[in-house]
Amino acid sequence: MSLMVEVKQFTLKFESNPKGDTLSNLNFRLNHGESLLLLGPSGCGKSTLTYCLNGLYPRELDGEVHGEIVINGKTATAYRPGEISQQVGVVFQDPETQFCMLTVEDEVAFGLENIGIPHEYMEEKINHVLELVQLLAFKKSAISSLSGGQKQRLALACILALEPSLLILDEPTANLDPIATKDVIQTIQSIQEKTNCSLIIIEHQLDGWTELTNRCLLLNRNGEIFYDGDLRNAIACRLEELEEQGIWLPKVTQYFLKNRPQTERELPLTVGEINPFSLFESKSVNTASIPSEAGLPYVKASHISWKVEQQPIIHDISLTLYHGEFIAIVGANGSGKTSFSRILAGIQRPTKGSVSIKDRKIGSWKESQLREEIGYVFQNPEHQFIANTVYEEIAFSLRLKMETEATVKEKVQAVLETCGLLHLQHEHPYTLSQGQKRRLSVATMIVDDQPFLLLDEPTFGQDASSNAQLMGLLQGRYKSGATIAMVTHDMELIHDYATRVLVLHKGRLVADLAPAELWAQPIEKLHDWQLALPIQVQIQNCLKKEGDYAAQSS
Secondary structure, three states: OOEEEEEEEEEEEEOOOOOOOOEEEEEEEEEOOOEEEEEOOOOOOHHHHHHHHOOHHHHOOOEEEEEEEEEOOEEHHHOOOOHHHHOEEEEOOOHHHHOOOOEHHHHHHHHHHHOOOOHHHHHHHHHHHHHHOOOHHHOOOEHHHOOHHHHHHHHHHHHHOOOOOEEEEEOOOOOOOHHHHHHHHHHHHHHHHHHOOEEEEEOOOOOOHHHOOOEEEEEOOOOOEEEEEEHHHHHHHOHHHHHHOOOOOOHHHHHHHHHOOOOOOOOOOOHHHOOOOOOOOOOOOOOOOOOOOOOOEEEEEEEEEEEEOOEEEEEEEEEEEEOOOEEEEEEOOOOOHHHHHHHHOOOOOOOEEEEEEOOEEHHHOOHHHHHHHEEEEOOOHHHHOOOOOHHHHHHHHHHHOOOOHHHHHHHHHHHHHHOOOHHHOOOOHHHOOHHHHHHHHHHHHHOOOOOEEEEEOOOOOOOHHHHHHHHHHHHHHHHOOOEEEEEOOOHHHHHHHOOEEEEEEOOEEEEEEOHHHHHOOOHHHHHHOOOOOOHHHHHHHHHHHHHHHHHHHO
């Protein structure tokens, strides 16, 4: 195989961090047609390496680099601006950063125009890539009208249209529902088989990707490579180091480590690999039910509807939330989850209907009082940043409440430590990695101790350690009496934490039930809602089938 990428003794340092390297002495190769999982904790330099591979760094770098990156036999710095994009296509972690046009169709066409594709060939190409990512129906839509997950798929379509030799995907499924995630992985696999392009996949959640590639490149918190090879071997031989660095393992692997850590056989990476394993006693699913008496009515939504330019987004939703619930809001990309959560938080006014908190309509609350009652974490963390340092961002709301400086310092330091941001307290929020920005957005809300927290995808972009810290924090707030509502695509979080699940489908509330009741729904119905069973339930179902088969055979 011929070389696609060669990275030789590559080191990068930012001017803002003169004491340490962000990337340190990297050496690795990637062949044509080869796939690689680039894994590491949040903030270890994975996205920074992407900027180096596609030529943004060192051209736009405030800092210095040493070493060399060779793309298709030519050093990355020797490519002219824009030329390297025909070799290396990147789907960035935040898709909005790469859009420059107003409509879906024009955004895909923009890249094709830049590489000189004749107009008569564009229509077919645009339709083809939009169909691949299930956005053909949105061809004429404004990008601003798309959900976060739909924007992610549009970014992928724009890159696929250019047919690069190397495709880099920076958390490409972070905002996608479970079925869309599976579809994207299958699409990428099909494209690679047809084009023989090389792949670098940056992900925290590995499920689905391990069937596409098993080679992994592992970075530690110092931006150093500590392993390059087979993922299964890394788990067998470097498990302690993986856990110390907060690198996610496939969910099936996590489950077996927790339930049967002393297994003598290789740990499975996928549900399909568990059949050879003997049965064992497994934990039961979450059987929490909706509390009808445990908490008093807290938030009431009455006949909520919302339209954008006469396009219905939310259709006549009525429900009551109770004190002390942990609620998951789920559904397909574009089903209205974010819009509904913003209406509940009083950030967005409904076209029809009303929301009341403590039997008092939101419109009658003073804004300052409402924000003391409700904390909201946006899907895009940058939408809520207003200060110049991480410390000041968290301190801002405390100072508005006229807290003493001693109290501000005590509370901010505690939250910084809990959220793993203490070492970044003097950094500008916009310089953080996406995972760190997410933790900061959560930190700015929880520092105020509001009794009602609404969070839109709070865990995307988090490594295993940060995810555990964040969910432990939310669980602590829940146990202390807070009501929590969380928009999420993570079925495992629903299984482990939620007491109640609201399912939205095409802007309608189609189910309101406990997690165990949701998992008991027909699988066809779950797929129609773009949901999937959590790994724990899949494994238990698989083991139950084996047990039933063994009983029938004996």
